Amino acid sequence: MTFKIYVDGQEGTTGLRIHEVLASRSDVEVLRIDADKRKDSAERARLLNAADVAFLCLPDAASREAVSLLSNPATCVIDASTAHRTVPGWTFGMPELAPGQRDAIRASKRIANPGCHASAFILLLRPLVDAGLVPADAAISATSLTGYSGGGKKMIEQYEAGGDPALQAPRPYALGLTHKHLPEMKAHTGLAQPPVFLPVVGPFYKGLAVSVPLHRSQLKGGATAADLQQALAARYAGERFVRVMPLADPDTLASGFFDVQACNNTNRVDLFVFANDEQVLLMSRLDNLGKGASGAAVQAMNVHLGLDEGAGL
Ligand SMILES: NC(=O)C1=CN([C@@H]2O[C@H](COP(=O)(O)OP(=O)(O)OC[C@H]3O[C@@H](n4cnc5c(N)ncnc54)[C@H](OP(=O)(O)O)[C@@H]3O)[C@@H](O)[C@H]2O)C=CC1
Numbered sequence: 001m002t003f004k005i006y007v008d009g010q011e012g013t014t015g016l017r018i019h020e021v022l023a024s025r026s027d028v029e030v031l032r033i034d035a036d037k038r039k040d041s042a043e044r045a046r047l048l049n050a051a052d053v054a055f056l057c058l059p060d061a062a063s064r065e066a067v068s069l070l071s072n073p074a075t076c077v078i079d080a081s082t083a084h085r086t087v088p089g090w091t092f093g094m095p096e097l098a099p100g101q102r103d104a105i106r107a108s109k110r111i112a113n114p115g116c117h118a119s120a121f122i123l124l125l126r127p128l129v130d131a132g133l134v135p136a137d138a139a140i141s142a143t144s145l146t147g148y149s150g151g152g153k154k155m156i157e158q159y160e161a162g163g164d165p166a167l168q169a170p171r172p173y174a175l176g177l178t179h180k181h182l183p184e185m186k187a188h189t190g191l192a193q194p195p196v197f198l199p200v201v202g203p204f205y206k207g208l209a210v211s212v213p214l215h216r217s218q219l220k221g222g223a224t225a226a227d228l229q230q231a232l233a234a235r236y237a238g239e240r241f242v243r244v245m246p247l248a249d250p251d252t253l254a255s256g257f258f259d260v261q262a263c264n265n266t267n268r269v270d271l272f273v274f275a276n277d278e279q280v281l282l283m284s285r286l287d288n289l290g291k292g293a294s295g296a297a298v299q300a301m302n303v304h305l306g307l308d309e310g311a312g313l
């Protein structure tokens, strides 16, 4: 059996990547819209409703419009935008989130793909909050270092045009402390309040690393860094796309630097716990276009359709 797939936003950064990931597969037939009709609502509606799975790789407003164009109850939508990640009736497309999440993704026709920064943050924190090691009311802060492809076509063009010295250095942003991923970071970790979140975009194409500093006094009941690492390892045992590194990963420490790009071209996320006697630094890394976007979207599609979860990834 082949499944019909349509990508609304096929010429964008995440849409193109989904096409690349699906290109070698014989179990899906990818429907394409004519270039001159890419923003024609009637033609988009026809293709959206002809698909078994429709990916929305669009700005938030266009994603909401695409959902309003759906009339076929059999079409499953996987929305890569921020529009529906905490909306009731939508399922968060992160199979590793918690026991039962795969069943929810399998059953749902409305799947919201997690944000790139949020994916790295949630995969790091959720098991620790669930295990009670990080109290739900903890005051958390997080930094995320990301490649510029996370900003989509416009930011890629800006960086690749060259000539602006300001783009040669890392640039902190979202300084109004209202980054669009905060609601999903709170909702899907179980934290009572969102983190103070500082994203930083750098002069490299892709790769993303989130770091979360903690004082041991913030952990519950004298828990240690080893307890955190063990809780992560236990939660993700058997997960093919999550790699929990050894406590204070010796290879990273020996190199002296953290490689933000080491998960590029994979659908993997790596989780780290660094520590001294009093402090802990949690870190996670992923490819913002892989597990942070298009890879995760295809993984959710595979789960929804009951296929091998890693097919094509
Ligand atoms: N880049 C990343 O790392 C990640 C992105 N996302 C999210 O995924 C979504 C897509 O992002 P990304 O691919 O980076 O964005 P891009 O800007 O690269 O691509 C968006 C595409 O949508 C098209 N588009 C805009 N409006 C419409 C419309 N009304 N009808 C049809 N097509 C339309 C654009 O057309 P045109 O080419 O004419 O501009 C463009 O091709 C966004 O919501 C983004 O926030 C999520 C995770 C990671």
Ligand SMILES: CC(=O)N[C@@H](CCC(=O)OP(=O)(O)O)C(=O)O
Pocket (backbone or CB within 6 Å): 080, 081, 082, 114, 115, 116, 117, 146, 147, 148, 149, 150, 151, 155, 180, 181, 199, 201, 292, 293
């Ligand atoms: C560098 C850069 O601008 N990155 C984007 C994140 C892209 C992303 O993953 O966000 P969505 O999935 O929510 O679209 C940002 O921080 O807004």
